[in-house]
Amino acid sequence: MALRHALLAALLDGEYSGYQLAKAFDAGVANFWHALPQQLYLELSKLEKEGLVAGRRVVQEGRPAKRLFTVTGAGLAELERFALAPAKPSFIRDDLLVKVQAVDAVTAGAVIEQLRERARVAEAKIIVFGKLLRRMRGDRDEETFLRAGERIGPYLTCLRGRQFERETRAWCTRAVAVLRAREAASRQ
Template sequence: MALRNAVMAALLEGEASGYDLAKGFDASVANFWMATPQQLYRELERMEREGLIAARVVEQERRPNKRLFSLTEAGLAAVRAYVAQPLGKPTAIRDELLVKVQCADVGDIEAVRRAIAESMEWSTAKLARYERLRERLLAGRTEDEYFAGAERIGPFLTLLRGMSFERENLRWGESALRRLESRAAASGREA
Protein backbone atom coordinates (compact mmCIF):
# COMPACT_ATOMS: atom_id res chain seq x y z
CA MET A 1 0.00 0.00 0.00
CA ALA A 2 1.28 3.43 -0.84
CA LEU A 3 1.33 6.33 1.60
CA ARG A 4 -0.96 8.22 -0.77
CA ASN A 5 -3.77 5.77 -0.06
CA ALA A 6 -3.48 6.41 3.67
CA VAL A 7 -3.39 10.17 3.04
CA MET A 8 -6.50 9.97 0.86
CA ALA A 9 -8.20 7.87 3.55
CA ALA A 10 -7.37 10.55 6.13
CA LEU A 11 -8.66 13.33 3.80
CA LEU A 12 -12.03 11.57 3.58
CA GLU A 13 -12.61 13.19 7.00
CA GLY A 14 -12.39 16.64 5.36
CA GLU A 15 -9.80 19.21 4.42
CA ALA A 16 -6.69 19.46 6.53
CA SER A 17 -3.31 21.14 6.58
CA GLY A 18 -0.13 19.12 6.34
CA TYR A 19 0.41 19.80 10.03
CA ASP A 20 -3.12 18.65 10.87
CA LEU A 21 -2.63 15.50 8.80
CA ALA A 22 0.68 14.71 10.51
CA LYS A 23 -0.91 15.24 13.91
CA GLY A 24 -4.14 13.55 12.88
CA PHE A 25 -2.34 10.51 11.52
CA ASP A 26 -1.72 9.68 15.14
CA ALA A 27 -5.45 9.74 15.89
CA SER A 28 -6.98 8.54 12.65
CA VAL A 29 -4.74 6.10 10.80
CA ALA A 30 -1.84 5.41 13.16
CA ASN A 31 -3.49 2.15 14.15
CA PHE A 32 -2.69 0.86 10.65
CA TRP A 33 -0.21 3.24 8.98
CA MET A 34 2.80 5.24 10.13
CA ALA A 35 4.56 8.06 8.31
CA THR A 36 7.00 10.78 9.27
CA PRO A 37 5.95 14.41 8.69
CA GLN A 38 8.63 14.69 5.99
CA GLN A 39 7.21 11.69 4.12
CA LEU A 40 3.74 13.13 4.45
CA TYR A 41 4.68 16.58 3.09
CA ARG A 42 6.55 15.05 0.13
CA GLU A 43 3.54 12.88 -0.67
CA LEU A 44 1.17 15.87 -0.43
CA GLU A 45 3.30 17.75 -2.97
CA ARG A 46 3.25 14.77 -5.37
CA MET A 47 -0.47 14.25 -4.95
CA GLU A 48 -1.16 17.94 -5.63
CA ARG A 49 0.98 17.84 -8.79
CA GLU A 50 -0.95 14.76 -9.93
CA GLY A 51 -4.31 16.46 -9.30
CA LEU A 52 -5.45 14.05 -6.59
CA ILE A 53 -5.72 16.81 -4.00
CA ALA A 54 -6.17 20.56 -4.13
CA ALA A 55 -4.83 23.12 -1.71
CA ARG A 56 -6.21 26.45 -0.65
CA VAL A 57 -4.23 29.04 1.26
CA VAL A 58 -5.61 30.37 4.52
CA GLU A 59 -4.03 33.65 5.54
CA GLN A 60 -3.27 33.97 9.23
CA GLU A 61 -2.16 36.88 11.36
CA ARG A 62 1.00 36.44 13.43
CA ARG A 63 1.51 32.99 11.91
CA PRO A 64 2.61 31.77 8.53
CA ASN A 65 -0.20 31.16 6.05
CA LYS A 66 -1.32 27.57 5.93
CA ARG A 67 -2.44 25.36 3.10
CA LEU A 68 -5.52 23.20 3.53
CA PHE A 69 -5.71 20.09 1.37
CA SER A 70 -8.81 18.31 0.16
CA LEU A 71 -9.53 15.48 -2.24
CA THR A 72 -10.40 16.41 -5.80
CA GLU A 73 -12.82 14.44 -7.95
CA ALA A 74 -9.75 12.68 -9.37
CA GLY A 75 -8.67 11.89 -5.80
CA LEU A 76 -12.07 10.44 -4.95
CA ALA A 77 -11.92 8.38 -8.14
CA ALA A 78 -8.45 7.16 -7.08
CA VAL A 79 -9.84 6.15 -3.66
CA ARG A 80 -12.66 4.22 -5.34
CA ALA A 81 -10.21 2.53 -7.70
CA TYR A 82 -7.89 1.66 -4.83
CA VAL A 83 -10.71 0.14 -2.77
CA ALA A 84 -11.82 -1.97 -5.77
CA GLN A 85 -8.34 -3.46 -6.30
CA PRO A 86 -7.71 -6.93 -4.89
CA LEU A 87 -5.42 -7.10 -1.88
CA GLY A 88 -1.77 -7.78 -2.45
CA LYS A 89 0.25 -10.17 -0.34
CA PRO A 90 -0.67 -10.21 3.35
CA THR A 91 1.36 -7.87 5.51
CA ALA A 92 4.51 -9.41 6.95
CA ILE A 93 5.46 -8.71 10.53
CA ARG A 94 8.74 -6.84 10.82
CA ASP A 95 9.28 -6.32 14.51
CA GLU A 96 12.66 -5.75 16.13
CA LEU A 97 11.27 -6.89 19.49
CA LEU A 98 10.52 -10.32 18.04
CA VAL A 99 14.08 -10.61 16.73
CA LYS A 100 15.35 -9.90 20.25
CA VAL A 101 12.93 -12.45 21.72
CA GLN A 102 14.12 -14.99 19.14
CA CYS A 103 17.63 -14.52 20.59
CA ALA A 104 16.58 -14.70 24.25
CA ASP A 105 18.16 -18.12 24.84
CA VAL A 106 21.65 -16.95 23.94
CA GLY A 107 21.40 -13.33 25.00
CA ASP A 108 20.65 -11.32 28.09
CA ILE A 109 17.18 -12.49 29.20
CA GLU A 110 16.80 -9.44 31.43
CA ALA A 111 17.41 -7.15 28.46
CA VAL A 112 14.77 -9.05 26.49
CA ARG A 113 12.35 -8.78 29.42
CA ARG A 114 12.97 -5.01 29.60
CA ALA A 115 12.32 -4.71 25.86
CA ILE A 116 9.03 -6.60 26.21
CA ALA A 117 8.00 -4.46 29.19
CA GLU A 118 8.82 -1.27 27.26
CA SER A 119 6.80 -2.50 24.30
CA MET A 120 3.90 -3.21 26.66
CA GLU A 121 4.12 0.36 28.00
CA TRP A 122 3.81 1.69 24.45
CA SER A 123 0.86 -0.61 23.78
CA THR A 124 -0.82 0.49 27.02
CA ALA A 125 -0.41 4.17 26.08
CA LYS A 126 -1.68 3.60 22.53
CA LEU A 127 -4.64 1.61 23.81
CA ALA A 128 -5.54 4.42 26.23
CA ARG A 129 -5.34 6.95 23.36
CA TYR A 130 -7.52 4.69 21.19
CA GLU A 131 -10.03 4.30 24.04
CA ARG A 132 -10.30 8.10 24.33
CA LEU A 133 -10.84 8.36 20.58
CA ARG A 134 -13.47 5.61 20.74
CA GLU A 135 -15.38 7.46 23.45
CA ARG A 136 -15.18 10.70 21.46
CA LEU A 137 -16.50 8.98 18.33
CA LEU A 138 -19.31 7.24 20.21
CA ALA A 139 -20.35 10.48 21.97
CA GLY A 140 -22.55 8.59 24.44
CA ARG A 141 -23.95 6.14 21.88
CA THR A 142 -23.56 2.38 21.91
CA GLU A 143 -21.49 0.83 19.13
CA ASP A 144 -24.70 -0.47 17.52
CA GLU A 145 -26.17 3.04 17.56
CA TYR A 146 -22.96 4.43 16.09
CA PHE A 147 -22.91 1.89 13.25
CA ALA A 148 -26.60 2.45 12.52
CA GLY A 149 -26.33 6.24 12.28
CA ALA A 150 -22.76 7.31 11.54
CA GLU A 151 -22.02 8.87 8.18
CA ARG A 152 -18.75 6.93 7.94
CA ILE A 153 -17.97 3.69 9.77
CA GLY A 154 -14.53 2.90 8.29
CA PRO A 155 -12.59 4.99 10.83
CA PHE A 156 -14.36 3.25 13.71
CA LEU A 157 -13.75 -0.21 12.26
CA THR A 158 -10.03 0.50 11.84
CA LEU A 159 -9.92 1.92 15.35
CA LEU A 160 -11.39 -1.32 16.69
CA ARG A 161 -8.71 -3.26 14.81
CA GLY A 162 -5.98 -1.08 16.28
CA MET A 163 -7.40 -1.62 19.77
CA SER A 164 -7.52 -5.37 19.20
CA PHE A 165 -3.91 -5.33 18.00
CA GLU A 166 -2.68 -3.48 21.11
CA ARG A 167 -4.70 -5.75 23.43
CA GLU A 168 -3.10 -8.78 21.77
CA ASN A 169 0.36 -7.20 22.13
CA LEU A 170 -0.32 -6.85 25.87
CA ARG A 171 -1.67 -10.40 26.21
CA TRP A 172 1.34 -11.82 24.38
CA GLY A 173 3.77 -9.65 26.40
CA GLU A 174 2.34 -10.87 29.71
CA SER A 175 2.61 -14.48 28.55
CA ALA A 176 6.15 -14.02 27.21
CA LEU A 177 7.31 -12.38 30.45
CA ARG A 178 5.87 -15.24 32.53
CA ARG A 179 7.54 -17.85 30.34
CA LEU A 180 10.90 -16.08 30.35
CA GLU A 181 10.71 -15.80 34.12
CA SER A 182 9.87 -19.53 34.46
CA ARG A 183 12.67 -20.44 32.07
CA ALA A 184 15.20 -18.34 33.97
CA ALA A 185 14.08 -19.80 37.31
CA ALA A 186 14.34 -23.35 35.98
CA SER A 187 17.84 -22.79 34.63
CA GLY A 188 19.04 -20.92 37.70
CA ARG A 189 19.56 -17.68 35.75
CA GLU A 190 18.31 -14.39 37.09
CA ALA A 191 14.97 -13.25 35.71
Protein backbone atom coordinates in the same frame (compact mmCIF):
# COMPACT_ATOMS: atom_id res chain seq x y z
CA MET B 1 2.39 3.47 -3.94
CA ALA B 2 -0.09 3.03 -1.06
CA LEU B 3 0.87 6.00 1.09
CA ARG B 4 -1.05 8.24 -1.28
CA HIS B 5 -4.18 6.19 -0.71
CA ALA B 6 -3.69 6.30 3.02
CA LEU B 7 -3.45 10.08 2.74
CA LEU B 8 -6.58 10.30 0.62
CA ALA B 9 -8.41 8.06 3.09
CA ALA B 10 -7.31 10.26 5.99
CA LEU B 11 -8.45 13.41 4.20
CA LEU B 12 -11.97 12.03 3.83
CA ASP B 13 -12.62 13.24 7.37
CA GLY B 14 -12.09 16.88 6.43
CA GLU B 15 -9.39 19.45 5.79
CA TYR B 16 -5.99 18.81 7.32
CA SER B 17 -2.55 20.36 7.09
CA GLY B 18 0.62 18.37 6.53
CA TYR B 19 1.54 18.97 10.13
CA GLN B 20 -1.75 17.62 11.46
CA LEU B 21 -1.51 14.58 9.21
CA ALA B 22 2.07 14.04 10.31
CA LYS B 23 0.96 13.83 13.92
CA ALA B 24 -1.69 11.27 13.03
CA PHE B 25 0.62 9.21 10.81
CA ASP B 26 3.48 9.28 13.26
CA ALA B 27 3.67 6.96 16.26
CA GLY B 28 0.60 8.30 18.04
CA VAL B 29 -2.70 7.54 16.40
CA ALA B 30 -1.63 5.83 13.20
CA ASN B 31 -4.19 3.05 13.41
CA PHE B 32 -4.17 2.17 9.72
CA TRP B 33 -0.87 3.37 8.31
CA HIS B 34 2.43 4.89 9.41
CA ALA B 35 4.65 7.47 7.76
CA LEU B 36 7.14 10.17 8.67
CA PRO B 37 6.44 13.89 8.19
CA GLN B 38 8.94 14.27 5.35
CA GLN B 39 7.21 11.59 3.38
CA LEU B 40 3.85 13.25 3.88
CA TYR B 41 4.92 16.71 2.72
CA LEU B 42 6.47 15.19 -0.38
CA GLU B 43 3.48 13.01 -1.16
CA LEU B 44 1.02 15.85 -0.56
CA SER B 45 2.91 17.97 -3.09
CA LYS B 46 2.76 15.17 -5.63
CA LEU B 47 -0.93 14.59 -5.01
CA GLU B 48 -1.59 18.29 -5.44
CA LYS B 49 0.35 18.39 -8.72
CA GLU B 50 -1.66 15.45 -9.98
CA GLY B 51 -4.91 17.08 -8.92
CA LEU B 52 -5.93 14.38 -6.44
CA VAL B 53 -5.98 16.82 -3.54
CA ALA B 54 -6.45 20.57 -3.43
CA GLY B 55 -4.36 22.74 -1.11
CA ARG B 56 -5.60 25.96 0.43
CA ARG B 57 -3.21 28.41 2.11
CA VAL B 58 -4.44 29.68 5.46
CA VAL B 59 -2.65 32.60 7.11
CA GLN B 60 -2.76 32.63 10.90
CA GLU B 61 -1.77 35.29 13.38
CA GLY B 62 0.99 34.46 15.80
CA ARG B 63 1.70 31.24 13.90
CA PRO B 64 3.21 30.20 10.58
CA ALA B 65 0.81 29.92 7.66
CA LYS B 66 -0.40 26.42 6.88
CA ARG B 67 -1.83 24.60 3.90
CA LEU B 68 -5.09 22.70 4.31
CA PHE B 69 -5.83 19.87 1.90
CA THR B 70 -9.04 18.31 0.65
CA VAL B 71 -9.70 15.36 -1.65
CA THR B 72 -10.84 16.28 -5.17
CA GLY B 73 -13.16 14.33 -7.44
CA ALA B 74 -10.15 12.83 -9.17
CA GLY B 75 -8.85 11.84 -5.74
CA LEU B 76 -12.08 10.03 -4.95
CA ALA B 77 -11.89 8.21 -8.28
CA GLU B 78 -8.34 7.15 -7.48
CA LEU B 79 -9.49 5.82 -4.10
CA GLU B 80 -12.24 3.87 -5.81
CA ARG B 81 -9.75 2.30 -8.21
CA PHE B 82 -7.53 1.41 -5.27
CA ALA B 83 -10.41 -0.20 -3.37
CA LEU B 84 -11.27 -2.37 -6.35
CA ALA B 85 -7.71 -3.62 -6.89
CA PRO B 86 -6.72 -6.77 -4.96
CA ALA B 87 -5.09 -5.97 -1.60
CA LYS B 88 -1.64 -7.32 -1.01
CA PRO B 89 -1.32 -9.41 2.14
CA SER B 90 0.05 -7.55 5.15
CA PHE B 91 3.21 -8.76 6.79
CA ILE B 92 4.69 -8.51 10.22
CA ARG B 93 8.03 -6.80 10.59
CA ASP B 94 8.96 -6.26 14.16
CA ASP B 95 12.40 -5.96 15.76
CA LEU B 96 11.04 -7.13 19.08
CA LEU B 97 9.67 -10.37 17.64
CA VAL B 98 13.08 -11.10 16.13
CA LYS B 99 14.66 -10.58 19.54
CA VAL B 100 12.19 -12.91 21.19
CA GLN B 101 12.80 -15.48 18.47
CA ALA B 102 16.47 -15.33 19.41
CA VAL B 103 15.91 -15.07 23.16
CA ASP B 104 17.38 -18.49 23.92
CA ALA B 105 20.73 -17.42 22.48
CA VAL B 106 21.03 -13.88 23.88
CA THR B 107 20.84 -12.12 27.24
CA ALA B 108 17.19 -12.43 28.23
CA GLY B 109 17.31 -9.43 30.56
CA ALA B 110 17.52 -6.89 27.76
CA VAL B 111 14.66 -8.52 25.88
CA ILE B 112 12.51 -8.58 29.02
CA GLU B 113 13.03 -4.86 29.53
CA GLN B 114 12.01 -4.14 25.94
CA LEU B 115 8.92 -6.30 26.29
CA ARG B 116 7.96 -4.29 29.36
CA GLU B 117 8.46 -1.05 27.48
CA ARG B 118 6.37 -2.30 24.57
CA ALA B 119 3.58 -3.25 26.97
CA ARG B 120 3.64 0.29 28.39
CA VAL B 121 3.39 1.79 24.91
CA ALA B 122 0.52 -0.54 24.06
CA GLU B 123 -1.28 0.47 27.25
CA ALA B 124 -1.03 4.13 26.30
CA LYS B 125 -2.35 3.44 22.82
CA ILE B 126 -5.28 1.44 24.17
CA ILE B 127 -6.33 4.49 26.17
CA VAL B 128 -5.96 6.85 23.21
CA PHE B 129 -7.94 4.54 20.93
CA GLY B 130 -10.65 4.17 23.57
CA LYS B 131 -11.06 7.92 23.75
CA LEU B 132 -11.10 8.21 19.96
CA LEU B 133 -13.81 5.57 19.71
CA ARG B 134 -15.96 7.29 22.32
CA ARG B 135 -15.57 10.63 20.54
CA MET B 136 -16.50 9.12 17.18
CA ARG B 137 -19.63 7.36 18.38
CA GLY B 138 -20.76 10.24 20.58
CA ASP B 139 -23.67 9.31 22.85
CA ARG B 140 -24.70 6.29 20.79
CA ASP B 141 -23.72 2.78 21.80
CA GLU B 142 -21.46 0.82 19.45
CA GLU B 143 -24.19 -1.31 17.89
CA THR B 144 -26.31 1.69 16.99
CA PHE B 145 -23.37 3.66 15.67
CA LEU B 146 -22.13 0.84 13.45
CA ARG B 147 -25.65 0.32 12.11
CA ALA B 148 -26.54 3.93 11.43
CA GLY B 149 -23.41 6.11 11.76
CA GLU B 150 -22.53 8.17 8.70
CA ARG B 151 -18.81 7.40 8.72
CA ILE B 152 -17.75 4.08 10.17
CA GLY B 153 -14.48 3.40 8.31
CA PRO B 154 -12.29 5.12 10.87
CA TYR B 155 -14.26 3.48 13.67
CA LEU B 156 -13.62 0.00 12.30
CA THR B 157 -9.90 0.60 11.81
CA CYS B 158 -9.67 2.09 15.27
CA LEU B 159 -11.36 -1.00 16.74
CA ARG B 160 -8.71 -3.09 15.01
CA GLY B 161 -5.96 -0.86 16.34
CA ARG B 162 -7.20 -1.17 19.90
CA GLN B 163 -7.63 -4.90 19.62
CA PHE B 164 -4.09 -5.20 18.26
CA GLU B 165 -2.62 -3.19 21.12
CA ARG B 166 -4.55 -5.18 23.69
CA GLU B 167 -3.09 -8.41 22.39
CA THR B 168 0.34 -6.87 22.18
CA ARG B 169 0.08 -5.96 25.84
CA ALA B 170 -1.20 -9.39 26.82
CA TRP B 171 1.49 -11.20 24.86
CA CYS B 172 4.27 -8.99 26.23
CA THR B 173 3.26 -9.51 29.85
CA ARG B 174 2.94 -13.25 29.29
CA ALA B 175 6.35 -13.45 27.62
CA VAL B 176 7.90 -11.44 30.46
CA ALA B 177 6.39 -13.80 33.03
CA VAL B 178 7.69 -16.87 31.19
CA LEU B 179 11.18 -15.47 30.73
CA ARG B 180 11.45 -14.27 34.32
CA ALA B 181 10.36 -17.64 35.67
CA ARG B 182 13.03 -19.34 33.56
CA GLU B 183 15.67 -16.88 34.72
CA ALA B 184 14.77 -17.56 38.35
CA ALA B 185 14.82 -21.33 37.75
CA SER B 186 18.20 -21.26 36.01
CA ARG B 187 19.76 -19.25 38.81
CA GLN B 188 19.25 -22.05 41.29
